[in-house]
Amino acid sequence: MTAPLLEVRDLEVVFRVPGESATLRRPIPKPLEVRAVAGVSLQLERGQTLGLVGESGSGKSTIAQAIMRLVDIESGSIHLDGIDLTAARGASLRELRRRIAMVHQDPFASLNPRRTIAESIREPMEVHGLRRGSRRERVLELLEMVGLDARFADRYPRQLSGGQRQRVCIARALASDPEIVILDEATASLDVSVQAQILNLLQRLQREHGLAYLFIAHDLAVVEHMSDRVMVLYLGRAMEVADRDALFVEAAAEHSTDVALAPGAAHPYTAALLSAIPPSDPLATDSRQRMVLSGDVPSPLSPPSGCVFRTRCPIAIEACAETVPPPVTVAPGHESWCIRVDEARRL
């Protein structure tokens, strides 16, 4: 068995915020700790798409930034092609950032307003010393790949629409010939009609270039459409991970939303997420269980003991507060972090 292209093990990311200031009694100020990611492991295979789903505070964006080493890693490891890059510096860090590219959520903010499109797309090539002498051709090639006319090369970001800018960001991500592209809420700020264009483009590029995607989103329908495997996150911890087909069951009839029926979700949070999505078709026979979670997401400064989801979980019991649930293998390749998996599957 070949090693996965990207493997993250027990990743922990802690942000420290200024807490109480110094007092006479305690002269050294005590910072507060926010465990944005608390021990998440994931694998990404070549040419595959792993979808990371979660709401705010789930840590999904932080995981992406940790992989790119844009935030400090508290503990855990990152392996690219079997090589440990957790503490990489200098040239090896740069190589990591060549092989993994990122497309951010806000296409406008991630392009330097004072540089032309061509200059922005060319930057990865300049940084890594690629294609000396043929960079302009490559820029035009990339523009064509993402469906933009060659004349866009000498324009400025402010002249482009949101969808066009996101295409530019995708072209830029491809400029370093990466093997993995991290898409961090890449379509969240786009209109629905434009989102479809971008998603189609991403799928075509994946097929043509054998790219692996780490697709981060909060929209489950988009994640289902794009992913081969899906991981559900809550408050910095993994709740469930499975192949897409195991998690989302294809609806039998045209106007039906019979998703989340067994075998589907094996974790109460996944079931709640599926249930919370408004039916895309009001005419649908919706045999999903209506499950509206009560309360709000707990503060990451003081996460609940044991299972972090227990404060909003409809099937929580006393034991849930005692220990962090270990992963339970529901089926090959399907894991759930819940001590009451059987009840969860009945939700």
Add this chain to the structure above:
Amino acid sequence: MTSHAAAIVDAAPPAPVSGWRQVLDAIVRRPVALVSAAVLLVVVLAAVAGPLIAPYPANAVDLSRALQPPSGAHWFGTDELGRDVLSRVVLAARVSMLVSVVSVTIAFVVGVTLGLVAGYAGGWADTLAMRAVDVMFAFPVLLLALSIVAILGPGLTTAMIAIGVVYTPIFARVARASTLSVREESYVRAARGMGARPLGIIARHVLPNVAAPLIVQTSLSLAFAILSEAALSFLGLGVQPPEPSWGRMLFDARGYLDQAWWMAVFPGLAVFVTVLAFNLIGDTLRDVLDPSGREARR
């Protein structure tokens, strides 16, 4: 169907107007800016081609023609040594421009470097650089000039160094403030994510975006540098006679204010008009380049 959809490809927007053309446009459209630009052009011309334009040499002493009011032969009159005031004003432009350009260049290079590094690196580098800047801020021009005079003796070089040091802090602060805000932008994060080196990021992303407030600050500092030079020369710490300098000319005119008003008025006007022109151009540049007003005045 496919061909139809392909035909609805996004049309490329028209080519944008280059930054420089925008600036030129803005100046041409505003009468005030246009006049200021014209004035500056005249001053630069005087500085560069002074000896060719000036009707008389700067130091043509002719005591028989001393203290004559403005006339056909001497448009600005003559001073107590019979020297043509107009010629001296024109030739002094060279000194003023030289001192202000060199000193502002020193201030710019040192200040912006400090500010960029402090702003981007943060941490102790930031603290160190900014404390150094604070020390420089505290020095009045005169005190510093005196100290430098004690070491180097009075003269052109002294003036340039003193003014340069005194204006460094403002460039450092402007550069640092802009760098701090740019550093947090998504596109800088994207650049880090693609593996760019810090120097590359500063050059490609930070500098172009902090350029605007710095350009504005430069034009304003040039204006004040001229004033400072005049002040230093007035006190005898800058350019030494017989080299003409507006400040020196004002100094020399002190004793003759009631007899020969033209000795003070014309050099004074020259300073005033030049400084005003720089200021007004600076305002226009700011309106065009940096409408958010991030730069500071000194």
Add this chain to the structure above:
Amino acid sequence: MTGVFGVEGLGVRIGEARILDDVTWSVDRGETLGIVGESGSGKSMSVLAATGLLPAARGLRLEGRSWLGGDAPVDNLLALDAERLRRLRGPRIGFVFQDPATSLNPLLSVERQLTEGLEEHRGMTRRDAARRAIELLELVGIPDPERRLQSYPHQLSGGMRQRVMIAIALSCDPEVLVADEPTTALDVTIQAQILDVVAELQHRLGTAVVWISHDLGVVGGIADRIAVLYGGQVVETGDVRDIFAGHRHPYTAGLLASRPKLGHRTDDLAMIPGSPPDPRHLPSGCVFYDRCTVRADERCASERPPLAQPSGAAAGHLVRSFCAEHPASTSAGASS
């Protein structure tokens, strides 16, 4: 015109940009109208213009009218002066905006923000207003309301803040609740809670609701009727079932087809090529023409279609398209 609130022929121009053009919609007691559109469609604008909340801009010109029905009808809100219009906002029209973080005053406690409107519009005493405030917090499902009254916005989560916004909006018993993208910034599980709260309130109080959103899924779930906006015009409006299963406008078809649907997989999403139009350079014919893949009529490029009921459509189902009369081209089943 029946109904409690609506606009007729509403148009907004700012300089040479045409932001809204001949917009007509209405909502009835106990009914929810969903206004759907993408960015630049004018969906928020129509409500802001109707209630006098448009920021002053140079070259701003308004056309048409907005009206209130019910027991004390107002023929044209736009004809009222600013003060009279202000007195209508609150007692007759309540607002909930998108970002509760910026819509609530961070310096005032929840209690103050609730009682402010009550004291102002209802002339209640502080004490009575405070009691009513607790009632309202209970109404929107906030636990422990007495303690919550003393909280400040930054102490509340996004979902809580939005509930407070709803409570404020309903404090003076308005006939209409206008919600502009109220759940767009919220997590999907919190959104589900808010949708429940609003549905429950509507059921109990009979308030008419105008819900503006870009999310067809959300709107489809709670609306009784829908108006689809594009390029500042209403391109289709009707009962929610007609819009989802019997739509006649190519844009509506495209919009519905381009969403990934849970449980229904396709290789490629059907998409609408191109981008929305620039309000300064609107086409002279059908506003959707440049991106339309149907174009079944010769008039499409040159003439602006009127908003009319196509043949065979249910009453109240109006479409602004010449293509609507060519049945095979835009029926819900046809894929482009």
